[in-house]
Amino acid sequence: MSKDKEIKMITVTIDGKVCQAPYGKTILQIARENGIYIPTMCYLTKVKPIASCRMCVVEIAGVEGMILSCQEVATDGIEVTTNTPQLYTQRQNIMKLYDVNHPLECGVCDKSGECDLQNKTLEFNVATQNFTTREPHRAVENWGFISYDPALCIMCEKCVHVCNEIVGDESLAISVGGYKSTIVNKNLDDGCHECGECMSVCPVGALVSTHFKYSSNAWELTKIPAACSHCSSGCELSYEVKQDKIYRVTNNYEFSSLCGAGRFGYDFENRTNGKDEIDFNNALDAFAKADTIRFSATISNEEALILQRLKEAKGYKLVCDEAKGYQDFLKAYSRISGKSLYGGDLATIKSSKVIVVFGSRVDSDNPMVKYAISTASKHHRARVMYMHPIEDTNLSNIVTQYIKYEVGSEEGVAALLAHALVDRDNLDEDTKVFLDNLDIGNLSAESNVGEEEIDTLVQSLSKRKDFTLVVGADLYSHPRVENIAKLIALIEKHGSFDVVAIPPATNALGVALICELDNQVGDYTIGYNSRGDFTLSALGEGDLDMPSLNQQEGTFTTINKQVVPTNAALEYKGYVLNDIASTLGVKREYTIDYTQELPIDKGYQGVAFDDLKVDFGINGEDLRGYRLQTQGVDSDSILEEIAPLPTYDGLVLYRANAINQFSPFTHKAKELQSQEFLRGSSQFALAAKISDGDEVKFELDGVKYTRVFKIDTSMKGTVAINPTNDKGLSSTLVSSYRYAKLILDVQNK
Amino acid sequence: MSLEKFKDRNIGNQNYTLIGHEAFPQTSGEKFERVMKRMLKGELFVGLWVTLRTMFQALFKGEMHTTKYPFEKLPISPRYRAIHEMLRLLESGHYRCIGCGLCEQICISDCIRMDTRYDENQRKEVSEYTINFGRCIFCGYCAEVCPELAIVHGPRYETSSEQRASFSLFEDMLTPIDALKQQKEYPGFGAISPNADENIKKTPLAY
Ligand code: SF4
Ligand code: SF4
Ligand code: SF4
Ligand code: SF4
Ligand code: SF4
Ligand code: FES
Numbered sequence: 010m011s012k013d014k015e016i017k018m019i020t021v022t023i024d025g026k027v028c029q030a031p032y033g034k035t036i037l038q039i040a041r042e043n044g045i046y047i048p049t050m051c052y053l054t055k056v057k058p059i060a061s062c063r064m065c066v067v068e069i070a071g072v073e074g075m076i077l078s079c080q081e082v083a084t085d086g087i088e089v090t091t092n093t094p095q096l097y098t099q100r101q102n103i104m105k106l107y108d109v110n111h112p113l114e115c116g117v118c119d120k121s122g123e124c125d126l127q128n129k130t131l132e133f134n135v136a137t138q139n140f141t142t143r144e145p146h147r148a149v150e151n152w153g154f155i156s157y158d159p160a161l162c163i164m165c166e167k168c169v170h171v172c173n174e175i176v177g178d179e180s181l182a183i184s185v186g187g188y189k190s191t192i193v194n195k196n197l198d199d200g201c202h203e204c205g206e207c208m209s210v211c212p213v214g215a216l217v218s219t220h221f222k223y224s225s226n227a228w229e230l231t232k233i234p235a236a237c238s239h240c241s242s243g244c245e246l247s248y249e250v251k252q253d254k255i256y257r258v259t260n261n262y263e264f265s266s267l268c269g270a271g272r273f274g275y276d277f278e279n280r281t282n283g284k285d286e287i288d289f290n291n292a293l294d295a296f297a298k299a300d301t302i303r304f305s306a307t308i309s310n311e312e313a314l315i316l317q318r319l320k321e322a323k324g325y326k327l328v329c330d331e332a333k334g335y336q337d338f339l340k341a342y343s344r345i346s347g348k349s350l351y352g353g354d355l356a357t358i359k360s361s362k363v364i365v366v367f368g369s370r371v372d373s374d375n376p377m378v379k380y381a382i383s384t385a386s387k388h389h390r391a392r393v394m395y396m397h398p399i400e401d402t403n404l405s406n407i408v409t410q411y412i413k414y415e416v417g418s419e420e421g422v423a424a425l426l427a428h429a430l431v432d433r434d435n436l437d438e439d440t441k442v443f444l445d446n447l448d449i450g451n452l453s454a455e456s457n458v459g460e461e462e463i464d465t466l467v468q469s470l471s472k473r474k475d476f477t478l479v480v481g482a483d484l485y486s487h488p489r490v491e492n493i494a495k496l497i498a499l500i501e502k503h504g505s506f507d508v509v510a511i512p513p514a515t516n517a518l519g520v521a522l523i524c525e526l527d528n529q530v531g532d533y534t535i536g537y538n539s540r541g542d543f544t545l546s547a548l549g550e551g552d553l554d555m556p557s558l559n560q561q562e563g564t565f566t567t568i569n570k571q572v573v574p575t576n577a578a579l580e581y582k583g584y585v586l587n588d589i590a591s592t593l594g595v596k597r598e599y600t601i602d603y604t605q606e607l608p609i610d611k612g613y614q615g616v617a618f619d620d621l622k623v624d625f626g627i628n629g630e631d632l633r634g635y636r637l638q639t640q641g642v643d644s645d646s647i648l649e650e651i652a653p654l655p656t657y658d659g660l661v662l663y664r665a666n667a668i669n670q671f672s673p674f675t676h677k678a679k680e681l682q683s684q685e686f687l688r689g690s691s692q693f694a695l696a697a698k699i700s701d702g703d704e705v706k707f708e709l710d711g712v713k714y715t716r717v718f719k720i721d722t723s724m725k726g727t728v729a730i731n732p733t734n735d736k737g738l739s740s741t742l743v744s745s746y747r748y749a750k751l752i753l754d755v756q757n758k
Numbered sequence: 759m760s761l762e763k764f765k766d767r768n769i770g771n772q773n774y775t776l777i778g779h780e781a782f783p784q785t786s787g788e789k790f791e792r793v794m795k796r797m798l799k800g801e802l803f804v805g806l807w808v809t810l811r812t813m814f815q816a817l818f819k820g821e822m823h824t825t826k827y828p829f830e831k832l833p834i835s836p837r838y839r840a841i842h843e844m845l846r847l848l849e850s851g852h853y854r855c856i857g858c859g860l861c862e863q864i865c866i867s868d869c870i871r872m873d874t875r876y877d878e879n880q881r882k883e884v885s886e887y888t889i890n891f892g893r894c895i896f897c898g899y900c901a902e903v904c905p906e907l908a909i910v911h912g913p914r915y916e917t918s919s920e921q922r923a924s925f926s927l928f929e930d931m932l933t934p935i936d937a938l939k940q941q942k943e944y945p946g947f948g949a950i951s952p953n954a955d956e957n958i959k960k961t962p963l964a965y
Binding site: 229 | 863874875876880883905959963964
């Protein structure tokens, strides 16, 4: 199927400079790559050319008129001029039109100092206003986290394009009306994820953060480059700080994106007054007694390494419920695929033509995966197959085929997929026999995945290339995780799919690679951001305070198999894990001294923290830190017979957090604070004999829940969604399968 | 001039002239004579009389020649730069400051600190504003940068304080609302130029 051609190189002369570029790039892209400036107002690298501003006009020798460089693909041999008196006048006139009736409120505007309109008005020397038009009344609108001021909007349409192409929400639209045109949010009540992507790309002060509005000027804030610590994407962001307080989060919006949690969940720091020696000494006593350290995967690589070193030195058991299943998955996967790491990443998803999502509620598990899928869908109409027991209506405009399977039947579904997708040509005899002997009819019946559904999926692959299989946390917590992982590995190895295994928590990949995890806790447990007999907590509710991840330097290992650095935005005065470890004999001066000691045999590169970059390339390549090197592993394993598929009749709970919620840290952030509900369909309500607003009690993984039940009209079936992020230190106790049979204790209405 | 000459600090060769004076008394008789002469001549009272006469004229004839500070103060130039004032809009009485933060940013002694927030009327409201007069050097930059003619210098020049830091709050500097009528424009740093009207270009309006 592959028809990769040699990409043709072309030569373009821009302002006398001879530039080489592969065919397919626009004039603007080539100019930017070669450091030639062409002014733009509506161009945004990460979306398709919008072509609404006409500022990017250039002249091409021998071509009549002015050409929009942002959307014109360069052809071989053209001679481009980017600046002539006519072009200047043209651009100046555009700026004059933008300035018509524009409120003179730079003095208070949040955007002042980093406003494209301000800058370009000065650049093109528009000192007076010559035209006017009748100004309609335009009221400021409040969209929750975001405020929209139509009077400041210049209708560049960047916001609409990111919402559609990147986020995939399709919430924003243009209300067309000549000069009266505005942007409208169609999905304010439902559908708009309040991710703030529109706000970040707005070149003027039309879309601003409601919470931040008018509280500081852009130039007063110090940018601290960091990585988001809420999920495994580790997105690039800057904490903007003044007087030891984080005012807002911004990012390199030209190339990268954030979800609402990263953008609005920044104030989860743990304020302490100083070093509490009594607590510290208690901690040392506890470490002397303890035989287990149980920790959350919301931790840096360096801390994970400290824990591993403590294990090696003192023999503690390391228990990380969030990462254990993932580690098992990766190990089993490696033993079939022969590689230490899965093949794909977010970029592979973005460029895929077919994406199969299996066992993850991507929208809440990892928003960047959803963004990447939505970009693939919008940019080259990728086919998206979403396989999950619960349909996600948030994805309905990007998913082309929804395949529902029974809760618990993941192993059977993986086998069906392997049977359909694995190319038999280079397969060894045993595996071939294994696949051919699968009882497809039975698996299909048990898992409720119709054979014709699989056929449709297979048909989608024909005449296409670049396939990605995205798998998620439902599989890692499955009792049969190892065999599922092997089947997935088989699909990657012999099925021209790249696999992306979404790490189930911020640094689950780092923990899985760095730590040797144990299954069971012992008699006396130290909990690090997790429950234990003695707890170290960055949530401020434990026995010894620890810094939260916006108060620490360190690195994360992200879904991109990339090691990204993060920096401390706020001061932390108390003790850190390294202080305890140093007292216990695992000595380093600073936590980040461990960065260069991260295990090379796992793919880390031994680079010191201070040598890690935080850059983006000129085309938006994420150059932060470095990529892990995938190691070769002995592929010695064989597939096991498919176990009888378990049945989950009756009421079932699914562990998933609400949009923009990931952990107790997002729950703690002021802007994100919300009450969590048990959400289910009306069918669930009927089966459970409860109604909307009832309080229900139940227990899962030893954690007691009292939740208000809400009917979610977008849901169907008897699986309800139960969030864990508001359970503080207990929210990391997630060792069991992601679905659980529910025994309800219903309270009175 | 060569460096050596320049560095030559030898000052012993100048020609000094001695001012003539009468000869010092030599014998004890001469000394006694000079003491008696000085005592009896009454030179002391010549000087005292001048003082007494002026005192008399000042106290009883109303010919005072000095200001009775601190009860009385000399008029100073309207452009003098002393303790700041925060002006109000004459029409609405609302304070002029829009919270743009430029004064805070430009202040070279870093003595202005302000906080702003979004208020109920969708305006940018100044929630905190202080100037530390222990640090202010009265350079006038803040008044010059202010786009709203909101912060200006007033004539209050007494800034002594018992502490190094002495903070003035926004309300302390703001024109009292009942004194709005007496509020004067400040002609000093940052004021609009006398020919400002000529420089204004009218904005076209469509009604
Ligand atoms: S959007 Fe830009 S030009 Fe308009 S008021 Fe704000 S800072 Fe000024
Ligand atoms: S709100 Fe901002 S990004 Fe959207 S069209 Fe208006 S100016 Fe452009
Ligand atoms: S929560 Fe995840 S997707 Fe959202 S900004 Fe943070 S790292 Fe990115
Ligand atoms: S007068 Fe000068 S030093 Fe004083 S507050 Fe203004 S800018 Fe600062
Ligand atoms: S410069 Fe003027 S308007 Fe701006 S904050 Fe200072 S006093 Fe207020
Ligand atoms: S950048 Fe080309 S039209 Fe706006």
